[in-house]
Amino acid sequence: MKVLREAGLVLDRRDAQWVRYRRDPNLACELATVVDAVLAAERRPERKAA
Numbered sequence: 001m002k003v004l005r006e007a008g009l010v011l012d013r014r015d016a017q018w019v020r021y022r023r024d025p026n027l028a029c030e031l032a033t034v035v036d037a038v039l040a041a042e043r044r045p046e047r048k049a050a
Helices: 002-006 029-043
Strands: 010-015 018-023
Touching: 002 010, 018 029
Parallel strands: none
Antiparallel strands: 010 018
C-alpha cells in the first residue's frame, strides 16, 4: 500500500488503529479503470485447478 500511496494511486486515512485506503478520486479515467479492474479481480474467488 505504501508504494500505491507514494505513486498517488490511493489515499489513506487513519481511523483509530486502522488505516483506510481508497482510490484517489482525481485519477485520470484510464488509470482509475485499471485500478478498479485489479481490485475487482482480487475480490473474485479463486478457481481450483481441475
